[in-house]
Amino acid sequence: xxxxxxxxQEAFDRMLAWLDEDRDKAGNKYEDIRKRLIKIFLRRGCxxxxxxxxxxxxxxxxxxxxxxxTYEGDPALYFYGxxxxxxxxxxxxxxxxxxxxxxxxxxxxxxxxxxxxxxxxKLSPENRELIIEYYKDEKQAKINQRKELARQMGIxxxxxxxxxxRIKAGLQECVLACVxxxxxxxx
Amino acid sequence: xxxxVPHEELIRRYLLNQLADDERQRFEMRLMTDDELYQQVxxxxxxxxxxxxxxxxxxxxxKQFELSFLSSEEGRRxxxxxxxxxxxxxxxxxxxxxxxxxxxxxxxxxRQSLFEFLRSQHRLMSLSxxxxxxxxxxxxxxxxxxxYRLQYQLDLxxxxxxxxxxxxxxxxxxxxxxxxQLAASGSGDGGLRAGAVVALTLTPGATRDAGSIARxxxxxxxxVVQLHLxxxxxxxxxxxxxxxxxxxxxxxxADNLAQSSNRVVLSVPATxxxxxxxxxxxxxxxxxxxxxEVDRYYFRAARD
Numbered sequence: 001x002x003x004x005x006x007x008x009q010e011a012f013d014r015m016l017a018w019l020d021e022d023r024d025k026a027g028n029k030y031e032d033i034r035k036r037l038i039k040i041f042l043r044r045g046c047x048x049x050x051x052x053x054x055x056x057x058x059x060x061x062x063x064x065x066x067x068x069x070t071y072e073g074d075p076a077l078y079f080y081g082x083x084x085x086x087x088x089x090x091x092x093x094x095x096x097x098x099x100x101x102x103x104x105x106x107x108x109x110x111x112x113x114x115x116x117x118x119x120x121x122k123l124s125p126e127n128r129e130l131i132i133e134y135y136k137d138e139k140q141a142k143i144n145q146r147k148e149l150a151r152q153m154g155i156x157x158x159x160x161x162x163x164x165x166r167i168k169a170g171l172q173e174c175v176l177a178c179v180x181x182x183x184x185x186x187x
Numbered sequence: 188x189x190x191x192v193p194h195e196e197l198i199r200r201y202l203l204n205q206l207a208d209d210e211r212q213r214f215e216m217r218l219m220t221d222d223e224l225y226q227q228v229x230x231x232x233x234x235x236x237x238x239x240x241x242x243x244x245x246x247x248x249x250k251q252f253e254l255s256f257l258s259s260e261e262g263r264r265x266x267x268x269x270x271x272x273x274x275x276x277x278x279x280x281x282x283x284x285x286x287x288x289x290x291x292x293x294x295x296x297x298r299q300s301l302f303e304f305l306r307s308q309h310r311l312m313s314l315s316x317x318x319x320x321x322x323x324x325x326x327x328x329x330x331x332x333x334x335y336r337l338q339y340q341l342d343l344x345x346x347x348x349x350x351x352x353x354x355x356x357x358x359x360x361x362x363x364x365x366x367x368q369l370a371a372s373g374s375g376d377g378g379l380r381a382g383a384v385v386a387l388t389l390t391p392g393a394t395r396d397a398g399s400i401a402r403x404x405x406x407x408x409x410x411v412v413q414l415h416l417x418x419x420x421x422x423x424x425x426x427x428x429x430x431x432x433x434x435x436x437x438x439x440x441a442d443n444l445a446q447s448s449n450r451v452v453l454s455v456p457a458t459x460x461x462x463x464x465x466x467x468x469x470x471x472x473x474x475x476x477x478x479x480e481v482d483r484y485y486f487r488a489a490r491d
Contacts, residue, residue, distance in 0.1 A: 033219070036218060036219055036225060037219075039218075039225075039228070040215050040218065040219075042256075042259055042261060042262065043201065043202060043204065043255060044204070045204065045254060045255055045258050046258075046259070047258050047259045047260070049259060049261070074219075074220050076219040076220050077216060077219055077220065079219070080215060080216055080219045084212070104267070109271075112267070112271060113271055113274075113275070116268075116271050116272065116275055117275065120275065120279075131272070131276060132276045132279045132280055132283075133276075133280070134276070135237070135272050135273050135276035135277075136273075136276040136277045136279070136280040137241075137273065137276075137277040137280075142237075142238075142241075142243070154422075155422055156419075156420060156422045156471070156479075156481065158230070158479050158480070158481070159422060159471075159473075159479065161230045161233070161234070162226070162230065162473075162479065164233070165229060165230055165233050168233065168272065171268075171272070172268055175268065
C-alpha cells in the first residue's frame with residue numbers, strides 16, 4: 001500500500017462539497033458510499049475492508065482538486081473505480097492471512113446471549129413477536145413458514161424481510177453496545 | 188448484469204462470489220448507485236447468514252460462504268448473532284407454546300368454581316339464574332357480532348364504490364389524454380379510429396418460455412400500449428414501473444401509479460416498443476419513500 005496521505009479538514013470539506021453542496025446531504029452521501037464500499041470489499045473476501053475503504057476515500061479526497069471540476073457522472077462510481085484499484089494492489093501484495101481467531105469462550109457466549117435477551121425485552125411486543133416468529137425453528141421449510149407469517153400479517157414477503165432486517169440490525173447495535181458496557185464494567 | 192437471471196439468484200451468486208470478474212464489476216457498479224439493489228443485497232445477505240447458521244446451505248455454497256463471510260470479523264459476528272437469535276427465538280417460542288398449553292387447565296378450574304357456586308343455591312333458582320345469564324350472554328354476543336358484520340360490509344361497499352368512481356375518472360382522463368395525443372400527432376394511417384390503444388393483461392410469475400410468454404401485436408398506427416398488471420396483493424398504496432428489453436436497461440418509467448381492483452395500469456408510447464421481448468419491473472413505494480421490487484412481468488411485442 002502507498003504511504004498514507006494525511007487528510008486535512010480542508011481537503012475533506014472539498015470532497016464533501018463535491019458530493020453535494022448541502023453539507024448534511026453530503027455527509028449522508030459520504031456515509032452511504034463508505035458503507036457500500038465496505039460491503040464490496042467484504043464480499044470480495046477482504047478481512048481489512050474498513051482499512052481498504054479508508055484508503056480509497058483518502059485517495060479520492062487527495063484527487064478532488066484535480067478532478068472535482070471536470071468529472072462527470074455519479075461520484076459514487078469514481079469512488080468505486082479507485083476502490084477497485086486499491087483491491088488489485090491489495091491482492092497483488094498477497095498479505096499474510098490473518099490468524100483464525102479462537103472461538104468465543106463459554107463466558108463470552110453467555111454474556112452475549114444475556115445482552116441479546118436484554119435487548120429483546122426493549123423491543124415493542126409486536127416487533128419481539130415478529131422476530132421470534134421469523135427466526136424460530138420450524139419443521140416446515142423456512143420460506144413457507146415466512147410466507148405464511150407474511151400472509152397472516154397482511155404484507156408481502158419482501159416487506160416482512162425488510163422489517164425483520166431492520167429489527168435485527170437494531171438488535172445487533174443494541175447487543176454491541178451492551179457487550180461494550182459489560183466489558184468496560186469488567187475492567 | 189447477466190441476462191435473463193432473476194434478481195434474487197443473481198444477488199445470491201454475487202454474495203457467494205460466484206460471478207465472473209466482469210459480471211461482478213457490473214453488479215458492484217450498480218450496487219454503488221441503486222438503492223433498491225443495495226437494500227435487496229442486505230436482505231439476501233441476512234437470508235444467507237441465517238441459512239448457514241441453521242446448517243441449511245448445500246455443501247458447495249457452504250464452502251463459498253465460509254470463504255466470503257468468515258474471513259472477516261464482521262462476517263463471523265453476523266453468523267454468531269444469527270445463531271444466538273435463532274436459539275433465543277426457538278426457546279421463546281417453546282416457552283409460549285408451553286404457557287398456552289397450561290391455560291386451558293386454569294380455565295377449567297375457574298369453570299368448576301362457578302358451577303360449585305351455582306350448586307350451593309336452591310336448585311331451581313340456580314338453574315334459572317344460569318339459564319338467564321346464558322341467554323343474555325348469547326343474545327348480547329349475537330347482537331355485537333351482527334352489528335360488527337353489518338358495519339364491516341358497509342365499509343367494504345363504500346370503499347368499493349369509491350374505488351369504482353376513481354377508476355371511472357381515471358379511465359375518462361386517460362381517454363381524453365389519448366385522444367389529444369392522437370390529434371396532436373396526426374393520424375397518418377387511414378382506417379384507424381382516434382385514440383388507438385392496444386392493451387395487454389399481464390400476470391406476475393409467468394415465465395418467459397417460448398410457449399407461455401404473453402404476446403401483443405402492435406399495429407403501426409397504435410399510439411399507446413396499455414399494460415394491465417395483475418397484482419398478487421395490494422400491499423402498497425402506490426407503485427412505480429419500469430419497462431425495458433429483457434437483459435437491457437429500462438426505456439420507460441412511470442411513477443405514482445395507483446392500484447385499482449388489484450391491478451396497476453401502465454401506458455407506454457407505442458413508439459418505445461419495437462418488436463422484441465420486454466420485462467416490466469413493478470416496485471411498491473414504501474411509507475418511507477423507498478421502493479421495493481414487487482414483481483416482474485414479461486411480454487413479447489410484434490409489430491404489424
